[in-house]
Amino acid sequence: MERKIRVLIAKPGLDGHDRGAKIVARALRNAGMEVIYTGLHQTADMIIETAIQEDVDVIGLSLLSGAHMTLFIDVTKLLKKKNMQDVLFIGGGIIPKEDVSVLKKAGVDGVFGPGTHTEDIVVFIKNNVKL
Amino acid sequence: MYDKKDINKIKEKKVEWEKNHYSKLIKNQAERKDKFENLSGTEIRNIYTPEDIEHLNYTKDIGFPGQYPFLRGIHSTMHRGRLWTMRQFAGFGSAEETNERYKYLLKHGETGLSVAFDYPTLYGYDTDHPLSRGEFGKCGVAVSSLKDMEILFDGIPVDKVTTSMTINGPAAIIWAMYIANAENRGISKDIIGGTIQNDILKEYIAQKSFIFPPEPSMRLIVDTFEYGFKQVPKWNTISISGYHIREAGSTAVQELAFTLGDGIEYVKAAMKRGLEIDKFAPRLSFFFNSHNDFFEEIAKYRAARRIWAKELKKLGAKKSRSLLMRFHTQTAGCTLTAQQPEINIVRVTMQALSAVLGGTQSLHTNSMDEALALPSEKAVRIALRTQQIIAEESGVTDTIDPLGGSYYIEWLTDKMEEKTYNYFDRIEKLGGVIPAIEKGFFQREIAESAYKYQKDVDENKYTIVGVNKYKTDDEISIPILKMDEEGEKRQINRLEKLRKERDNLKVEKNLKHLKKAAEGDKNMMPYILDCVHSYATLGETCGVLREVFGEYEEPAIY
Structure with missing residues (x-):
């Protein structure tokens, strides 16, 4: 039997807006993936630690506070340091267009803003995940 | 709010209207949806009449402003x-x-x-x-x-x-x-x-x-x-x-x-x-x-x-x-x-x-x-x-x-x-x-x-114009707020300077008094005021309360 895609959904930093994270977690679970949700206030170290322990294929971060340029990039750096570039890294939130290209260059594989159809995230993961 | 006789007449007329006008029309042309419902899950009917609020008493349930x-x-x-x-x-x-x-x-x-x-x-x-x-x-x-x-x-x-x-x-x-x-x-x-x-x-x-x-x-x-x-x-x-x-x-x-x-x-x-x-x-x-x-x-x-x-x-x-x-x-x-x-x-x-x-x-x-x-x-x-x-x-x-x-x-x-x-x-x-x-x-x-x-x-059951209906491929082009990049540095310098220049003995004393108040059951406001007046920082003042009260952790449910 094909192994289920394992996804870690995490909320980095101090931001408490968890509506998006919870909806995405549920949508991915309903699409047949194994979802681990960290809850709030995660540091980059905590996120990577959980990702290793849970052996996930995908990390999804949600952030609406505007601190994505620091907190998402912290995670990309740790992923590189730990040789975990095979983990698909996606993020969502209030992210201006000019930041999206910088984030992608830094190693964020996909960025999803307001108004995203949850199915688009499912398809993106299925098309890009390395199992 | 209405006379019983009036209400009965309205009810009668409404039944007649539904039968002879409304029902006939929707038989030929269905309404836009099978069921109209608001986001709270309340079904919204085609029309409301005095019959729907006959139980209300104007002076008791509605009344006057103020x-x-x-x-x-x-x-x-x-x-x-x-x-x-x-x-x-x-x-x-x-x-x-x-x-x-x-x-x-x-x-x-x-x-x-x-x-x-x-x-x-x-x-x-x-x-x-x-x-x-x-x-x-x-x-x-x-x-x-x-x-x-x-x-x-x-x-x-x-x-x-x-x-x-x-x-x-x-x-x-x-x-x-x-x-x-x-x-x-x-x-x-x-x-x-x-x-x-x-x-x-x-x-x-x-x-x-x-x-x-x-x-x-x-x-x-x-x-x-x-x-x-x-x-x-x-x-x-x-x-x-x-x-x-x-x-x-x-x-x-x-x-x-x-x-x-x-x-x-x-x-x-x-x-x-x-x-x-x-x-x-x-x-x-x-x-x-x-x-x-x-x-x-x-x-x-x-x-x-x-x-x-x-x-x-x-x-x-x-x-x-x-x-x-x-x-x-x-x-x-x-x-x-x-x-x-x-x-x-x-x-x-x-x-x-x-x-x-x-x-x-x-x-x-x-x-x-x-x-x-x-x-x-x-x-x-x-x-x-x-x-x-x-x-x-x-x-x-x-x-x-x-x-x-x-x-x-x-x-x-x-x-x-x-x-x-x-x-x-x-x-x-x-x-x-x-x-x-x-x-x-x-x-x-x-x-x-x-x-x-x-x-x-x-699933397009609820329309959001521009998102799931009436979409365009136009690029977004509105100017976005840019912040002063030096702001954070300035703020940190200000904090450092403050911690050096204020009367630190007074700050310590006030924080200690706050801690005691927090451990007891006195109203903490006067103590908090003393702290901030002496330029204790938010982090220091809140830190004292964190020490006494601990922090809340929520279960992660989705």
Whole structure:
């Protein structure tokens, strides 16, 4: 039997807006993936630690506070340091267009803003995940 | 409200109309949907008539503005006497930048201020705390000490303008800074006016910027109630908020029920302390969301007034002023689209109008660019102009509660009240608001509604113009706010300088006294004031309370 895609959904930093994270977690679970949700206030170290322990294929971060340029990039750096570039890294939130290209260059594989159809995230993961 | 004979005649005529006209027509051409339903899951029928409100008694259930049950408004002149306060929630970057934005808004006709703090401030951390990394000034202004507060309100007449501050966990400390700043400027605390949000229950339920566990949090809040009515009598010591509950994905009914449920919980907590209800209740205020369903929102505000008046009476309030559900409204941030952002102006206009027709005391209108970034000057000016057009051009303020008496609105108001009481029963059965939070009741209810909403949007059952219908491929091209990149450095330097130059012995002594008060059962406000007056930072003051009270951790449910 094909192994289920394992996804870690995490909320980095101090931001408490968890509506998006919870909806995405549920949508991915309903699409047949194994979802681990960290809850709030995660540091980059905590996120990577959980990702290793849970052996996930995908990390999804949600952030609406505007601190994505620091907190998402912290995670990309740790992923590189730990040789975990095979983990698909996606993020969502209030992210201006000019930041999206910088984030992608830094190693964020996909960025999803307001108004995203949850199915688009499912398809993106299925098309890009390395199992 | 109607004569039995009249009602019977209406019923008869309606049956005839349905049979001979309506049914015939829909046989040939079906309606747009099989079932019309609002976002709270209430089925909406084709037409409402006196039959739907025949059980209502005008003088008892509807009445007059300024009179019990206050359904039509809390004041007898409402917007004819005084318009609502136009209060734009604003804050970003450093205190200097935000101060400039406040002056800009006041210059353009804003009538009250509303402070947005950044995340470190909301959690009681100074800008140079490790957990503040990346967050400085991002979704609000950073205030780490009285120094920042002085800069934030520099040149602003705090004796004349009222200020609302969205702060919860460390509300008592930030409030103390505002009071201390006024005092240092020679303005007595009994004339300053404003609001602190100070609503921790909805933080556990939805917004999630909590610090301490429920019990000490409730104690701090009751401390502010008591200090407020004794020392700062014009201050609203709480703004019991449904806004964030709604933004987290609840329905209008859930917003109404959970918010009023929280309100009742605060009243009970203060009474348990021995505070007299008629002393503190007049300073309780509310904050609601204004979402897309125009009529449902109006019915929500009306129902809230009537329920609150009834409940406060039941709890023993005697003064009429204690029964008033005074509220601020903000248009729903979660309805703004990143796609075709200009059309958000239209959404905001509709939402603002329903708040005004619902009798709001204060209003924030969102800016069109807020699904992309913090608002630019131009966007926020248009948002403010939207309020001014409603207030001064549209004529909707010329009479009080113009939709009162509409069969639909009265029916819906009643329906929402009934559904709210159902939720009250469920909360009661779980042992009250705090046990219900600990059991994850509210969080699950909200997550359920949020997911359903998203599914409805994804499946095109619910239209969002520009997102799932009427899409365009146009590139988004609106200017986005840029912040001063030097702001964070300046702020950190200021903090370092402050810690060097202040009287550190005095700071230590004051922090120690606060700790002792926190460990005992004295009202902590005077001690907090001493701390901030001596320029103890937010992080230091909050740190003392963290040591004594510990921190709240929430279970991660989705």
